[in-house]
Amino acid sequence: MATYQSELAKFGEEGLEPMHPSSQCLNAQLSLCIIGIAESEIPIDVDKIMVPLKSDLLLVSPGFSSVVVRKNGQQWWKRVEVQFEDHVVIPTFPPGLSPESYTKHYDEYFSKISLDKLPETRPLWELHIIKYPTQTAAGTLVFKMHHALGDGFSIMGAIFSMLKRADNPSLPLTFPSATSAPKEIVKENIVKTSLGLVSRCFNTVFDIAHSMMHTAWYGDSPNPIRSGTPSVEYSPMHTTRVILSLDDIRKVQSKIHVSVNDVVVGMIFYGIHLYSKKVGKSLTESQKTALVVLNTRMLNGYRNLDEMLEKNLWGNKFSFIHIPMPTHSDGEKVDLKTFILEARKIIQRNRNSMAVLLNGLLLALMDKFQGSEAVSKYVYTTMNKCSVCVSNLIGPKEKLAIADHPISNIYFTVAGVPMSLIFPVISYMGKLTIGISGEKKLIDTQLLASCMNEAFKKIVEETAM
Structure with missing residues (x-):
């Protein structure tokens, strides 16, 4: 060696x-x-x-x-x-x-x-x-x-x-375009955006202030999906995943007039809700926050190696935003559709904010005046004080192969995250894979995956009626 x-x-x-x-x-x-x-x-x-x-x-x-x-x-x-x-x-x-x-x-x-x-x-x-x-x-x-x-x-x-x-190695991979809500929703957003500059400014200030205070002071308390264990990034994790048909997701999207992202985020939140009920622990006693990590490149899909290096696209360009997770008492009658519509409301509200861009600027300024070690501590604390992390990538539409080995599925996770539960999401070949990496001593990831699968199967069946 x-x-x-x-x-x-x-x-x-x-x-x-x-x-x-x-x-x-x-x-x-x-x-x-x-x-x-x-x-x-x-x-x-x-x-x-x-x-x-x-x-x-x-x-x-x-x-x-x-x-x-x-x-x-x-x-x-x-x-x-x-x-x-x-x-x-x-x-x-x-x-x-x-x-x-x-x-x-x-x-x-x-x-x-x-x-x-x-x-x-x-x-x-x-x-x-x-x-x-x-x-x-x-x-x-x-x-x-x-x-x-x-x-x-x-x-x-x-x-x-x-x-x-796999079908023709000489052809380039193609990637889905960014999915969006139905046209009537997009038009509604355009109108609101053009008329809501004051609202956008208010939302931006509120989101930045909330993000900084959440990191600096209160954070999330220990709950069924957050142990609060010091140095949780060194705790063993178990990784599983939920694989969904993008066609089924689009059917649900079309039926209840939401975006694909609304469906995915709503299903994650509802899966956590069902899981907490099955393990006999309430999620309503304390605040729970999802940290959504976003890539700030304004690009539509991946580039091949030559383009990535030639155009200086390689590196780390990210930001994040805090999203409050909806909670309901055990006595309330709620289903996946309820959580999807709540997710849509939360996501639309965050679209009317520039917090993602300003969080990225905040990290750049912190690095300039305090150094990368200070940025590292800040991002660590930001993650550590949230209950869930969600990240999303777009994968190719075609089947992949390497050296004549066809690839049936491809997905990812992130190790070293100071959190008890993360959801890395990626599309591939008409499927959407939601990874679930959970702290072994706290979270039954197989049960959580089962809750999400059952909920999605039910709403797809209802959509077909």
């Missing part, structure tokens, strides 16, 4: 590239890793699959062939010679087990590598190749990449660029 200690010991001022401040803040008190999972339809041929991975991954960004150097309170990239095999891990499980048993081994392994810290003595990424069949895949590729290398847009864009279209 090659190490990079000698490189760290002998470098001088030359060859150092400054790390972007937003990347530095994600490799300090707050240290996050993006984990992308690609499920193969056939058993993985390691030698075959390594060829395109070797040829493409290191071309993505200089960070993939650089180590982190800390000097004078700053972080820098130092280019090194990468031994690709040193970053590839192929675990060994007991032979001859059933897919159900291998799924349990995989879940435990995934939970472990989510907690493991990437060593700074080598570039901050790993590839785990799971050759054993689980209940959902014949083999699994797990890409673990530090958030300092780039945000979800960049990392997943890199993964999509390594994977090719």
Whole structure:
């Protein structure tokens, strides 16, 4: 195994590239890793699959062939010679087990590598190749990449660029356009926006003030989905997911005149409501807040590697907004439609605010005057004082493949988040996958997923009537 200690010991001022401040803040008190999972339809041929991975991954960004150097309170990239095999891990499980048993081994392994810290003595990424069949895949590729290398847009864009279209590898991937509400809702929003400048200013001031006070003072109390455990980012997490048909979501969207985002957010909130009832714990006793993390790039879909690097699109560009989660007492009669309409109301109100842009500006100013360490502490505290985190990415419409291995599903999660529950959402091939990563000792993620599936199945059936 090659190490990079000698490189760290002998470098001088030359060859150092400054790390972007937003990347530095994600490799300090707050240290996050993006984990992308690609499920193969056939058993993985390691030698075959390594060829395109070797040829493409290191071309993505200089960070993939650089180590982190800390000097004078700053972080820098130092280019090194990468031994690709040193970053590839192929675990060994007991032979001859059933897919159900291998799924349990995989879940435990995934939970472990989510907690493991990437060593700074080598570039901050790993590839785990799971050759054993689980209940959902014949083999699994797990890409673990530090958030300092780039945000979800960049990392997943890199993964999509390594994977090719299964039907014709020479053709580019295509991505869904940003989904929106029905035309009558959009027109209504345009009218309200043009006439509601005062309202927008008021909402913006209120949202920024609420965000800062929530982070600085009160925050959410411990509840069924937030343990309040110190350093919760080091607690074992269990990850599962809910897979929905985008066609079914659009049917619900059309029937009750909302957007796709309204349906997804409403289902997350209603799933939490049902889950709390099933575990016999009330959500009405304290405030619960969802932190929605947004990418601030004004782009419509991903770009290939050449475009991403040429147009300087790589990096970390994000902001966030606090959303109060609706709650109802156990005696109230509510269903998924109720929560979808409430989600629509909350989302429309936040569209009439510039808090997302100003939160991003606040982080930039904080970095300029206080440094990336202060930004890292602020973002850490912001996350830690919320109950739920939601993030969203758009994936390709076509089936992907790598080295003739068709990919049945692709999704992601984020490790190191100082929260008990996160929902990473991504579309792929006409499906929407809602990841659920929950603190093992607190949350039964399988039960939560079951609640969401049952609720969605019911509203789809009602929509068809």
